[in-house]
Amino acid sequence: MKIARKKRGRIFKELRIYFAVILLLAVLGAAFHAVLRQALLKNFEEVGTALARSYVSEESNNLTVYETLLNFGAESINVRVEEGLSADEIEEFLGMYYERLQTVLGEGTVDPYAVLDGRIIAANPWEGDTTYDFTSTDWYQSALAADGKAIFTNAYIDSITGNPVITIAQKYSRTTDAVLAFDIFPENFQIHGNAVSLPEGASFYVCDGAGTLLYAQSEVSHNREELQAYMDTILPDIRSGVLDKYDAYVEDLTGQRRTVYYYNMSNGWIGVITVPFDTVLEQLNWFSMLVGLVMLLCLAGILVFAWRDLKLYAQVERTGETVRVLGNTYYALYRIDYQAETYEMIKGSDFVRGKIPQKGPYSLLLDATSQVIEEKTFREFRKSFSTESIRELVSKRVRDFGGDFLRRFGDEYRWVSVRVLFDESLAPEEVVLCFREVDREKQRQLRERELLENALENARHSEKTKHAFFNNMSHDMRTPLNAILGISELVRQHADDPGKVRGYMEKIYYSSRQLLDLVNDILDMSRMEQGKVILNNQTFDLRQCIEECTATFRLQADAEKKNFHVDYALHSSTVLGDASRFGQVMNNLLSNAFKFTSEGDSVSVSVKQFEDKTYSQYQIIVKDTGIGMSEEFLKHIFEPYARETTFCSKQVVGTGLGMPIVKNLVTQMSGQIHVDSALGKGTTFTITVPFTVVREEKKAAVSGKEQDQRGAFSLNGKCILLAEDNMVNMEIATEILSMNGLEIIQAWNGKEALDKFRDSHPFQIDAVLMDMQMPQMDGCEATRQIRSLARPDAKTVPIIAVTANAFAEDIAATTAAGMDAHVSKPIDFQILCKTLEELTMKKKQ
Numbered sequence: 029m030k031i032a033r034k035k036r037g038r039i040f041k042e043l044r045i046y047f048a049v050i051l052l053l054a055v056l057g058a059a060f061h062a063v064l065r066q067a068l069l070k071n072f073e074e075v076g077t078a079l080a081r082s083y084v085s086e087e088s089n090n091l092t093v094y095e096t097l098l099n100f101g102a103e104s105i106n107v108r109v110e111e112g113l114s115a116d117e118i119e120e121f122l123g124m125y126y127e128r129l130q131t132v133l134g135e136g137t138v139d140p141y142a143v144l145d146g147r148i149i150a151a152n153p154w155e156g157d158t159t160y161d162f163t164s165t166d167w168y169q170s171a172l173a174a175d176g177k178a179i180f181t182n183a184y185i186d187s188i189t190g191n192p193v194i195t196i197a198q199k200y201s202r203t204t205d206a207v208l209a210f211d212i213f214p215e216n217f218q219i220h221g222n223a224v225s226l227p228e229g230a231s232f233y234v235c236d237g238a239g240t241l242l243y244a245q246s247e248v249s250h251n252r253e254e255l256q257a258y259m260d261t262i263l264p265d266i267r268s269g270v271l272d273k274y275d276a277y278v279e280d281l282t283g284q285r286r287t288v289y290y291y292n293m294s295n296g297w298i299g300v301i302t303v304p305f306d307t308v309l310e311q312l313n314w315f316s317m318l319v320g321l322v323m324l325l326c327l328a329g330i331l332v333f334a335w336r337d338l339k340l341y342a343q344v345e346r347t348g349e350t351v352r353v354l355g356n357t358y359y360a361l362y363r364i365d366y367q368a369e370t371y372e373m374i375k376g377s378d379f380v381r382g383k384i385p386q387k388g389p390y391s392l393l394l395d396a397t398s399q400v401i402e403e404k405t406f407r408e409f410r411k412s413f414s415t416e417s418i419r420e421l422v423s424k425r426v427r428d429f430g431g432d433f434l435r436r437f438g439d440e441y442r443w444v445s446v447r448v449l450f451d452e453s454l455a456p457e458e459v460v461l462c463f464r465e466v467d468r469e470k471q472r473q474l475r476e477r478e479l480l481e482n483a484l485e486n487a488r489h490s491e492k493t494k495h496a497f498f499n500n501m502s503h504d505m506r507t508p509l510n511a512i513l514g515i516s517e518l519v520r521q522h523a524d525d526p527g528k529v530r531g532y533m534e535k536i537y538y539s540s541r542q543l544l545d546l547v548n549d550i551l552d553m554s555r556m557e558q559g560k561v562i563l564n565n566q567t568f569d570l571r572q573c574i575e576e577c578t579a580t581f582r583l584q585a586d587a588e589k590k591n592f593h594v595d596y597a598l599h600s601s602t603v604l605g606d607a608s609r610f611g612q613v614m615n616n617l618l619s620n621a622f623k624f625t626s627e628g629d630s631v632s633v634s635v636k637q638f639e640d641k642t643y644s645q646y647q648i649i650v651k652d653t654g655i656g657m658s659e660e661f662l663k664h665i666f667e668p669y670a671r672e673t674t675f676c677s678k679q680v681v682g683t684g685l686g687m688p689i690v691k692n693l694v695t696q697m698s699g700q701i702h703v704d705s706a707l708g709k710g711t712t713f714t715i716t717v718p719f720t721v722v723r724e725e726k727k728a729a730v731s732g733k734e735q736d737q738r739g740a741f742s743l744n745g746k747c748i749l750l751a752e753d754n755m756v757n758m759e760i761a762t763e764i765l766s767m768n769g770l771e772i773i774q775a776w777n778g779k780e781a782l783d784k785f786r787d788s789h790p791f792q793i794d795a796v797l798m799d800m801q802m803p804q805m806d807g808c809e810a811t812r813q814i815r816s817l818a819r820p821d822a823k824t825v826p827i828i829a830v831t832a833n834a835f836a837e838d839i840a841a842t843t844a845a846g847m848d849a850h851v852s853k854p855i856d857f858q859i860l861c862k863t864l865e866e867l868t869m870k871k872k873q
Contacts (some may be wrong), residue, residue, distance in 0.1 A: 066274070066275075069274045069275050069287070069308060070274045072287065072303070072308045073274045073287075073289065076287065076289030076301055076303060077289050077290075077291065079226070079227075079289065079301055080289045080290055080291040080300070080301045083232055083291075083299055083301065084234075084291040084292075084293055084299035087234055087243075087293070087297075087299060088293055088294065091180070091196075091293075091295065093132075093133075094133075094138065094196055094210060094212065095178045095196065097129060097133075097210075098178055098196055098197075098198050098208060098209075098210055099178060099198060101125050101140065101200075101208050102199075102200030102208045103200070104121070104125070105118060105121065105122075105142060105144075105200050105206075105208060106200045106201055106202075106206075108121060109144070109200075109201055109204075109206065115144060115145060115147075115149060118142070118144060118149060119149045119151075122140065122141075122142060122149060122150070122151040123151055125140065126140055126151030126152060137212070138210040138211065138212050139151070139152055139210065139211040140152075140208070140209070140210050140211075141208075141209055141211075142200075142206070142207065142208045142209070143162060143168065143205070143206055143207040143208075143209075144204075144206050145204075145206075148160060148162060154188050154189075155188070160187070160188070166181050166182075166184070167179070167195035167197045167207075167209055168197065168207055168209075170197065171197035171198055171199050171207045171209070172199055172205055172207070174199065175199060176198065176199050176200075176202070177198065178196055178197070178198040179196070179197055179198070179295075180194065180195075180196050180236075180295045180296075180297075181194055181195045181197075182194070182236040182237050182238040182240060182296075183214060183236050183238070183240040183242060186211065191213065192213070192214055192240070193211050193212070193213055193214075194211075194212045194213075194214065194236070194242065195209050195210065195211055195212070196209065196210045196212060197209035197210075214241075214242040214243060226245070226301070227303050227307050228304075228307050229303070229304040229306075229307050230301055230302065230303045230304070230307065231244070231245060231246035231301070231302045232244070232245040232246075232299065232300070232301050233245075233246075233255070233259060233299070233300045233301075233302075234297060234298070234299050234300075235263065235297065235298050235300070236296070236297050237295075237296035237297060237298075239259065239260065239263050240256070241255055241256045241259050242297070250281060254281060258280065258281055259300070261278070262278055262288060262300065262302075263298075263300075265278070265288075266288065266290055266298070266300070271288045271290075276288070277305060278302070280302065284304055284305075285304070285305045286302040286303060286304055286305065287303050287305060287308055288300065288301075288302050289301045289302075289303070346455075357464055358462040358463055358464045359375070359377055359463060359464065359465060360375055360376050360377045360380065360462065360463040361373075361374040361375040361376075361460060361461075361462050362374060362376075362393065362460070362461040362462070363454070363455075363458055363459075363460055363461075364390060364415075364418065364448075364458065364459050364460070364461050365390075365457055365458050366390075366415040366418040366419050366422070366458075366459065367415075367419075367457040368457075369389060369390045369391070369415050370387065370388065370389060370390055371387065371388065371389075371390050371392075371393045371461075372386070372387050373385075373386050373387070377463070379396075379399075379400060380396050380397075383396040383399075384396050390415060394410055394413075397409070398410075400435050400436045400437075401433060401434075401435055401436070402434065405433050405434065409433065409446075412429075412431070413446070413448065413461065418448055418459055421448060421450065421459075422450050422459065425450075426450065427449065427450050428447060428448075428449055428450075429447065429448045430446045430447035430448060431445070431446065432444065432445050432446075432466060433446065435463075442465060442467040443465070443466050443467040443469075443470035443471070444463055444464065444465055444466065444467075445463070445464045445465075445466045446461070446462070447461075447462050447464075448460070448461055449462065512540060515532045515535050515536050516532075516536065518532050519532045519533070519536075540854070563605075563606040563609060563696055563697065564606050564608070564609075564839075565604055565605055565606055566604070566605075566606070566607065567602060567603070567604055567722050568602075568603065568605065568607035569601050569602055570598070570601045570602070570603050570605075570610075570635075570646065570719065571596060571598060571601040571635070572601070573607050573611055573614075574594070574614060574633065574635060574648075575594075576611070577611050577614040577615055577618065578592075578594050578614075578618065578633060581618050581622060581631075584622055585631065588622070588627060589627045589628065590622070590625055590626075590627065590628070590629055590631060591628075591629070591630040591631070592630070592631045592632070593632055593633075594632070594633040594634075594635070595632070595633070595634045595635065596635045597635065597636045597637060598635060598637045598646075599637050600637065600644065600721045600722075600723075602721070602722045602723075603644070603646075603719035603720060603721055603722060604719060604720040604722055605697065605717075605719050605720075606697075609693050609696075609697075610693075610697070610717075612689070612693065613690050613693050613694060613715070614633075614648070614650075616687070616689060616690050617650040617713050617715075618631070618633070618650060620687070620711075621650055621651075621652040621654065621711070622652075624652065624654040624655050624656075624711070625652050625653065625654035625655075625710075626654065626655075629652060629653045629654050629710075630651075630652065630653045631650075631651070631652045631653075632649075632650075632651045632652075633648065633649070633650055633651075634647075634648070634649040634651070635647070635648050636649075644718070644719055644720075644721050645716055645717075645718055646716070646718075646719055647714065647715070647716050648714075648715045648717070649712060649713070649714050649715075650712070650713045650715075651711070651712040651713075652710050652711055652712075653709075653710040654710050654711065655707065655708065655710075656705045656706050656707045656708055656709050656710050656711055657706075657707065657711060658707055659706070662705060665703060666687050666688055666691040667688065694715055694717065697717050697718075698717070698718055699715060699716055699717035699718065700715070700716045701713065701714070701715050701716075742769070743768055743769055743770055743861065743864060743865060743868070744768075744769030744770075745769060745770075745771065746769075746770050746771065746794040746795070746864075746868060747770075747771045747773065747792055747793050748765060748770050748771065748772055748773070748793070748794065748795050748796070748797060748864075749773045749775060749781060749784060749785055749788075749793045749795070749796045749797070750762060750765070750772050750773065750774055750775065750797045751775040751777070751778060751780070751781035751796065751797065751798045751799050751802065751807065751810065752774075752775075752776070752797075752799045752802075752830070753776055753777055753799060753801075753802045753803060754799075757799075757853075758774060758776070760855075761797070761830075761855065762774065764857050765857075768861060773788075773793065776802075777802045777803050777804045777805060778798075778802045778804060778805030778806055778809060778810030779804040779805040779810070780804075781796070781798065781810050781814075782805065782810050782813045782814060785814050785817070785825075786817060786819075790820050790821050791820070791821045793821075793825060794825075794826070794868050795825065795826040795827070795828065795864055795867060795868055796811075796814070796826070796827040796828070797828050797830050797860075798810060798811060798827055798828065798830065798847065799830055800829060800830075800831035800842070801831065807829060807831065807842070807845075807847075808841060808842065808844075808845035808847075809845075811827050811842075811845045811846045811847050812845050812846060814846075815846040826848045826849070826864075826867035826868060826870075827846065827847045827848055828847065828848060828849045828850070828851055828860075828863060828864070828867070829842040829847045829849070829850045829851065830851050830852075830853065830855060830860075831850075831852065831853060848867055849863050849867060851863060
């Protein structure tokens with residue numbers, strides 16, 4: 029009996045333990061259930077409030093759109109009112125503004141109208157708007173009180189349509205009670221594309237400040253009156269705070285218990301979300317299962333979430349790899365698996381996205397591409413970007429392969445660059461196929477290539493022309509050089525026969541002048557090509573300039589038995605221009621005329637003036653009856669190095685640069701040149717140059733005493749300091765100047781010239797002839813040093829530059845250094861003596 033009792037006690041004890049354990053488990057389960065229920069409700073309270081905030085924010089964004097469009101319209105109308113536009117013009121603007129609103133918001137979403145000058149101007153006029161008393165309306169009074177800020181009314185029954193309506197209004201004039209307003213119908217308050225969806229069975233409502241239901245999103249189908257009555261029971265509890273508790277609830281129209289979450293909008297409206305209790309406590313139903321199962325489910329949930337995160341991470345990483353390789357410069361990106369022969373569209377063009385799915389066989393992508401590429405180009409494209417070709421490129425570790433082709437975009441073709449990119453960061457057996465539009469770059473490259481080709485062609489042509497020039501120049505320069513050398517040998521052989529020597533020397537002089545003309549033409553053309561020729565415009569007598577140019581040719585005409593005459597028809601001959609360059613033009617034209625004429629032919633010069641207010645047009649016609657030029661050569665006459673190859677009775681010396689030099693100089697003078705010629709009929713050059721006429725002033729008569737002084741002046745006995753580093757030039761200049769009675773002090777460089785002038789007595793040296801390029805010190809620096817000496821004659825002694833640098837900028841440099849005149853080499857000793865005479869006489873006066 030005792031054993032039995034002991035066994036029963038042990039059993040009861042075990043049962044009590046079991047019951048205690050079960051009770052403990054039940055209590056723990058109940059407590060856990062209560063805690064879990066409370067936690068779920070509190071947690072869902074935060075979620076529901078955040079969800080309500082999200083949906084209300086979405087609706088606030090919609091209202092902000094309306095408010096922004098209203099503000100834009102108000103500012104636009106205000107500008108037009110301030111500009112004084114009429115009501116009809118403003119009404120016309122409202123019509124256009126209404127059409128834009130329909131484009132942005134959709135047709136019939138809002139009904140805009142404006143109050144101006146005490147009447148309604150409606151974009152969409154309604155019957156009775158002229159008698160509509162808007163001054164007493166809530167929207168009008170509220171807009172005036174807001175003073176330029178947008179206001180939203182509560183829902184009210186529209187007096188015109190009889191339907192519920194909400195008005196957003198804004199005062200748009202600072203000086204008048206002018207208001208712009210939108211009527212918005214509640215059914216147009218729609219929420220689209222919210223990133224967070226409502227929980228299962230949840231509903232969302234929007235009410236205005238008066239509690240009128242504006243919008244409802246509910247799975248339960250009820251009419252608006254029933255939903256309004258439902259909200260009338262909820263809103264008072266919301267305002268009183270009854271529903272602020274985490275476990276508070278209401279019963280909906282079907283008797284289902286629901287938790288309530290809300291959020292107030294800035295304009296006084298309120299957004300309300302109701303969620304079924306079953307949805308909130310849905311997870312609590314699983315508590316009846318074993319704790320292990322719960323834990324297993326939790327673990328499973330954790331694994332699910334972890335797997336989802338890993339998948340998302342892998343997708344982001346995959347996209348990141350592609351972005352790192354390709355960047356954002358391509359309009360289409362595809363990952364190609366060349367083993368499986370499939371593609372995955374990362375980014376596609378509008379055309380391709382409408383033709384093929386996101387993933388699929390690579391052949392589909394090629395077929396779609398063929399529809400926008402020319403057939404011939406596509407055959408090459410398919411061959412170059414086939415899976416076999418890609419596989420071979422990868423095997424050769426070619427990381428970047430592609431090219432450019434024309435692709436059709438709509439109705440036009442534009443250049444596109446296609447590339448196959450391979451990188452180890454990609455998945456095995458995958459490459460990236462990408463397309464980028466390069467039309468601008470390609471067009472620029474094509475233009476640059478065309479320019480390069482043209483430049484190459486021009487260079488080849490210029491090289492060919494220059495080659496011909498150097499051949500001609502070599503011949504033309506050797507001709508006078510041969511004459512000079514040959515005749516010099518004859519002079520030595522007949523030194524005892526003065527008659528022959530005099531004849532030989534004249535021929536040497538003539539050949540030297542020919543050689544000098546050739547050199548001058550080459551130098552002038554070189555400087556013109558570099559843009560270094562600058563006109564030195566000064567007052568000169570045009571008729572006298574032409575007379576001086578033609579004087580030499582009159583002697584040549586007599587010697588060659590040619591007819592030569594000059595005609596003038598001038599009203600004013602004193603003009604502003606570069607006499608030296610104009611004389612160069614005349615010399616080249618006349619030299620050309622005499623070269624290509626024979627005995628008995630005629631050469632004529634005609635000069636005419638055409639009056640103008642400021643400028644006078646001067647026309648110079650140089651005409652000859654010589655051999656003329658072919659029609660083909662006339663096209664190239666002004667091209668450098670070009671020469672006529674027509675056969676004639678004599679060999680003509682020239683560089684082919686005379687006419688290009690004439691053309692360049694005439695153009696710089698703002699003039700024009702025209703040539704007419706035919707073989708066997710002669711040539712006519714017509715030049716038209718505008719010159720500014722300088723009104724001539726009567727010159728004072730020179731007194732008899734001055735004339736006597738000028739006539740009595742002589743260079744005999746004058747002392748000249750001659751600075752020259754070339755032995756031959758020094759000997760020639762010394763001999764000729766000495767023959768004219770001048771005393772010569774020789775200096776072999778600029779430093780020596782400075783020292784000898786410094787060591788001389790004041791006013792001992794009457795003039796200085798200064799070479800420009802000398803060792804130790806050049807001519808310009810020596811001149812500056814002389815002018816800076818502290819002696820009475822340093823500032824006044826005439827210094828003449830004698831140099832081979834005969835261009836305008838060289839003359840300007842000598843003037844800036846303090847020189848008084850410039851004589852170019854080879855020296856014309858008549859001009860030099862005349863210059864010395866003028867400067868020394870000026871110094872004496």
